[in-house]
Amino acid sequence: MFSTPLLDIELKLNADIGEFAGWKMPMKYTSYQEEHLAVRSSAAFFDLSHMGRLKVTGKIDEFDLLIAKDIKKASYNTMIGPTAFLNDKGGFIDDIMSYKLSDSEFLIVTNAINREKIVNWIKSNSNLDVEDLTFKYGMIAIQGRNVWNYIEKIDLKPLEFKINTKFLGEEVFLISRSGWTGEDGVEVWGSPEVISKIIQRLISVGVKPAGLICRDSIRQEMGFVLYEEDIGENITPVEARYWVFSLDKQFIGREKIVEQLKNGVEKIRIGLKLKKGERSIPRKDNKIKILDNEIGYVTSSTFSPYLNRVIGMGYINSKYALFGYSVDIEIRNKQVEAKLQDFPFI
Amino acid sequence: MSEIIVGGKYKVLKDRYYSETDEWILIKENIAIVGITDYAQKKLRDIVGVELPEIGKEVKANDPVAVVESVKAAADIYSPLAGKVIEVNQKLTDSPELINKDPYGEGWIFKLEISDRNEIEKLLSPEKYSELIKQREGL
Numbered sequence: 001m002f003s004t005p006l007l008d009i010e011l012k013l014n015a016d017i018g019e020f021a022g023w024k025m026p027m028k029y030t031s032y033q034e035e036h037l038a039v040r041s042s043a044a045f046f047d048l049s050h051m052g053r054l055k056v057t058g059k060i061d062e063f064d065l066l067i068a069k070d071i072k073k074a075s076y077n078t079m080i081g082p083t084a085f086l087n088d089k090g091g092f093i094d095d096i097m098s099y100k101l102s103d104s105e106f107l108i109v110t111n112a113i114n115r116e117k118i119v120n121w122i123k124s125n126s127n128l129d130v131e132d133l134t135f136k137y138g139m140i141a142i143q144g145r146n147v148w149n150y151i152e153k154i155d156l157k158p159l160e161f162k163i164n165t166k167f168l169g170e171e172v173f174l175i176s177r178s179g180w181t182g183e184d185g186v187e188v189w190g191s192p193e194v195i196s197k198i199i200q201r202l203i204s205v206g207v208k209p210a211g212l213i214c215r216d217s218i219r220q221e222m223g224f225v226l227y228e229e230d231i232g233e234n235i236t237p238v239e240a241r242y243w244v245f246s247l248d249k250q251f252i253g254r255e256k257i258v259e260q261l262k263n264g265v266e267k268i269r270i271g272l273k274l275k276k277g278e279r280s281i282p283r284k285d286n287k288i289k290i291l292d293n294e295i296g297y298v299t300s301s302t303f304s305p306y307l308n309r310v311i312g313m314g315y316i317n318s319k320y321a322l323f324g325y326s327v328d329i330e331i332r333n334k335q336v337e338a339k340l341q342d343f344p345f346i
Numbered sequence: 347m348s349e350i351i352v353g354g355k356y357k358v359l360k361d362r363y364y365s366e367t368d369e370w371i372l373i374k375e376n377i378a379i380v381g382i383t384d385y386a387q388k389k390l391r392d393i394v395g396v397e398l399p400e401i402g403k404e405v406k407a408n409d410p411v412a413v414v415e416s417v418k419a420a421a422d423i424y425s426p427l428a429g430k431v432i433e434v435n436q437k438l439t440d441s442p443e444l445i446n447k448d449p450y451g452e453g454w455i456f457k458l459e460i461s462d463r464n465e466i467e468k469l470l471s472p473e474k475y476s477e478l479i480k481q482r483e484g485l
Contacts, residue, residue, distance in 0.1 A: 032392045
């Protein structure tokens with residue numbers, strides 16, 4: 001089991017530490033609802049030190065063949081993402097963010113659970129060098145509707161980044177105008193000591209800490225997927241409606257994507273919105289039905305504090321993708337009504 | 347001290363009984379008030395829904411009678427004793443988080459009219475329940 005390098009400061013902040021993807025990470029500090037609403041109304045920060053962070057070095061042509069979006073066309077100091085590494089059947093090896101430092105140096109952020117898999121996959125599919133920076137740096141995201149009221153305004157456009165720069169008076173390795181909440185903000189990598197100092201600064205100006213439970217409810221409101229829940233090696237970007245590829249270039253998995261775009265898909269990812277007042281939460285693999293006919297299954301669900309109702313997502317037979325139509329979800333042998341809808345929920 | 351703190355974080359009150367399935371039971375004459383323990387709510391983390399039992403329902407000891415939905419999982423709540431459900435905590439319908447905020451007070455779940463007082467002896471004392479938490483947590 002790995003542990004966030006920020007554990008000492010997390011414990012001082014009364015974090016409820018739990019396990020996620022083989023890491024000891026803060027799950028929550030007060031309640032996920034309060035933390036969620038802080039992101040949507042003011043600002044909060046997340047410890048994301050479990051995310052895999054890799055430096056890839058070598059020929060851009062080789063890297064471009066592995067990655068589903070066009071890394072060659074991307075500008076320097078700009079992120080391309082989310083994008084993905086796919087297998088030859090078009091399934092997700094991982095969904096990633098990619099940072100272009102130069103024509104021969106790239107950073108990527110992987111899902112925690114896929115870090116080692118990706119290191120091995122890149123090495124076995126290319127001559128690229130991979131350096132694992134995950135344990136060298138802590139990483140936090142500062143996100144929120146009013147985030148700039150709490151931190152200095154930085155000179156970065158969305159998806160731009162800087163390396164070896166200063167943030168809140170500290171020397172950080174990387175700062176990017178990015179996040180995974182649907183709100184504005186930055187993601188910062190730095191030594192654990194530096195990130196701990198930044199956390200203290202954030203707390204002193206009123207930015208609340210937010211844990212991984214809140215991150216899960218936040219991402220579901222936006223319709224963002226979680227690897228191994230909503231996507232995996234047997235799901236393609238077309239089925240997931242997760243537009244992480246450029247068709248005007250070659251990459252592993254492209255053939256299957258082209259075939260699906262031409263011929264259509266059998267299953268498709270949809271959003272599920274339960275009635276107000278319903279407090280049963282669908283769980284992974286719960287059946288989705290129309291008039292007793294099983295049409296699909298749930299992959300993620302949560303209670304949205306912002307909408308004050310239960311939301312979720314799953315896959316259904318694509319011919320039933322009738323947004324606005326009511327379906328039943330079988331939860332513990334009970335049929336619970338939900339509406340099919342598109343993302344985002346808010 | 348009217349409470350035991352296990353492992354520096356789990357509160358066990360001394361004025362009530364406990365079950366092996368993490369319910370607390372406060373006995374007042376022939377009525378048992380039932381909720382889930384501080385340990386249970388911390389393990390479940392944020393609670394977002396409760397399915398309450400029907401008033402008037404006759405239950406046996408260890409029957410599943412309610413469901414607590416957390417962001418993590420749905421957990422069955424078992425009746426610790428045989429009896430009849432005579433009251434449920436309606437506040438939990440709109441504010442299930444009361445179980446997190448005050449598991450031993452405002453977060454109570456149901457009241458039972460006890461039909462067999464001999465069963466009370468089978469419940470765990472606060473000390474025994476504290477030992478059970480220690481065993482589970484490897485403390």
